[in-house]
Amino acid sequence: MTKKIVAGVLMLAVVFVAGCSVFGTSDDAVSKPKIAVILPFTGDAGSYGEMTKQGIEIAAKEFGYAGEVIYEDSKCDPKDSVNAMTKLVSVDKVQAVIGDLCSSATRASYPIAEQYKVVLVSPASTNPDISKDGGYMFRTIPSDSLQGAFGAKLVYDKGYRNLAVLYSNEDYGIGFNTVLKENFEKLGGKVVASEGVERTATDARTQITKIKAANPDAVYFIHNGPSVAAGILRQMSELGLKAFIVGSEGLRGEAILKGAGVSAEGMYVTSVASGTSAFLEQFKTIYTNVEVGPFAAQGYDAFKAIALTIKDGAKTGEEIKEALYKVEFDGGTGHVKFDANGDVPGTYDVFVVKNGKFELVK
Amino acid sequence: MNIVPQLILNxxxxxxxxxxxxxxxxxxxxxxxxxxxxxxxIAIFGGYIAFFFFKTLGWNMYLSAILGILAAGLLGYIFDRIIYLPLRKRKASGMIMLVASIGVFTALQSLIQIFFTSEFQTLSDISVHDRLYTIFGATITQTQIYILIMAFIVAICLIIFLKYTIFGKAVKAISDDEEVAKIVGINTNKIIGLSFFIGSGIAAIGGIAVGFDTGLNPTMGMKLLLHGISAAIIGGVGSVYGAFIGAFVLTFVANFSIFWISGEWQEAVAFVLLIIFLIFRPRGIIKR
Structure with a gap:
């Protein structure tokens, strides 16, 4: 009889302890919100993911988050991005996510974030429609409604009036193409050809042939897979396309220089500003011998924005969201303040490929 | 400007x-x-082996290409010996073999990724412009001329090989009926192993051509195969002549269709063509 009582007490004790520990962990999760990152670390945009991560790591260290950030690889594929988001919200139970890089991947995973009331801050997705996606969506990179206008003006001011566009056929390329066309025609120019190519398709010869036949004096090349884009740049020169070529920020990567070589010479690239001089200094002290990538400052800002709201007492995704609309700080890209759409304003740099390197113009 | 010659060349x-x-x-x-x-x-693997000898070690280009072809052929043969042959002996169905090959695909792709990273690698020399030739107003690069010549040589060799050698006749016998082929004294496993070797080697030529033409990426194998299978089905599954015809029908239709409609539909058109064939002529252009 006593044996049975002892066993019963023991069992109760076990259940009690187990119960405590289960509730204990969930208490911890609320007391320190978890931040995760979804970016491509492999695949053709993998190098951009790594560069963005460098900026995030700087901010994570600053706010005492070193080693606590969960990283997931999306390969810039909407399907993988959705899987990563599902895992983060249901298994890791995070409160805020930084990501994704490619607009189509960001837009695919956002509904899950919103459903679980998790904040999503993209450091690199520029599709104009993301502004309308929802209240939990923020970004530290300006929308392409701005870059499209900037790019159109750049081409127009160079004196070119007949523009052709070759764009990757997904959210980023389509969004950019629409805004660019609108703005270039508003300025008085003419878009003589507009051809889409699958994001992973390596053969764009027929599209280039069509563009060449339209006789443009400038070509805007919008793509976010630098290694694929490098091959397409080679095809442009192989097919004898002789026009002024401007690339979108997705073409500002080492992979372009390594993959296209002489075919990239003379190409202009419009890109969001690399960061304030203070940020560039800080970056150099931590990553010596590494060129700052196109989205490092934006990654830094995304983390800093979230970390600041947490520091001010935000615990749940909902609280972080509310606080993000109010937060204001000097970040890697300059002064950061989100508008009602979760967007930031921004400035752009122009680069030119010269002797196998990106050189800043003006 | 007339773009038809260029479209034909493309x-x-x-x-x-x-x-x-x-x-x-x-x-x-x-x-x-x-x-x-x-x-x-496996085709991509051949391309990467050629890349390794040619670009990493700096060996002769032709020697590297041959090594790439041999390595891929050997790998195909090894996979047959250690995976497909035991399955065949257990009378595994086509579905089980297909699943096994998906396993091989995943493992091999990951291995390539580990050794060569997932970045694009190109076999051609990017520090100079490729030599260009103009035919009827269409441009073609020197590399592409080599690819065309290779395709022609492979086609001729393979057709002669299949038609006039014992091996070719044995392959035909096995594909008609493996059991009967065995009964008449054909060493079916040896012939199948050999066709794996030759098939994987030829695929590797394609992989190397891709490496020179657009660049290699570990994940592009499946897409390449999808186009290959589409061409095979359009031309006639199992028919070597059909495969050649299918490949050109597929690319001509895909390239010329976007002459009229926007370029992003290229892939869609290719697969609509495949569906049309599957519904109306499932055995392909050349029936076996």
Missing amino acids: SIIAGSIIAFLAVSFNLIYGATRFFNMAHGT
């Missing part, structure tokens, strides 16, 4: 690369009757 170039995949796929399919999903990645 189609021929794309078609000859797909032809390597389609022909070799059909050769293996003819002997084994299963969809080898690892085939495209």
